Amino acid sequence: MKVNKKDIENYLSEVKTAITNNRYLIARNNKRTDNIDLFLDYVIDEAKAKEILLSLTAMDFSEILQNEHKDFEHEKLYVFGKDVNLLERNGTEERKVSLYIKINKLENSFVIVISFHEQRYPLRYYFI
DSSP states (O other): OOOOHHHHHHHHHHHHHHHHTTOEEEOOSTTOHHHHHHHHHBOOOHHHHHHHHHTOOGGGEEEEEEOOSTTOTTOEEEEEEEEEEEEBTTSSOEEEEEEEEEEEEOTTSOEEEEEEEEOSSOOOOTTO
């Protein structure tokens, strides 16, 4: 799918409005253990997570994926990467952590952050 920078900026604007208005959630369930692990491995709370999400820019954009779950095939999932400095929970070191962030903005403008965890592999950034 071809997109331009303005499309991603508009998408992020809508996402950030939802996040600012607390109309979002970061998925943390038994299918999203990587998301839970980020909060267990690093000193990060909801406020810090929100700050990271609000700092996303079009330059952090990687790709758009088709939702493959039954009955949700119409949804588009936007993937971003972000390098952030986080303090290890069981240590004294601050590390640069490359995050993998996958976002689903629903039709009612509610945002689900499906993935919010360390990257398993380096992302390719669309506009770089």
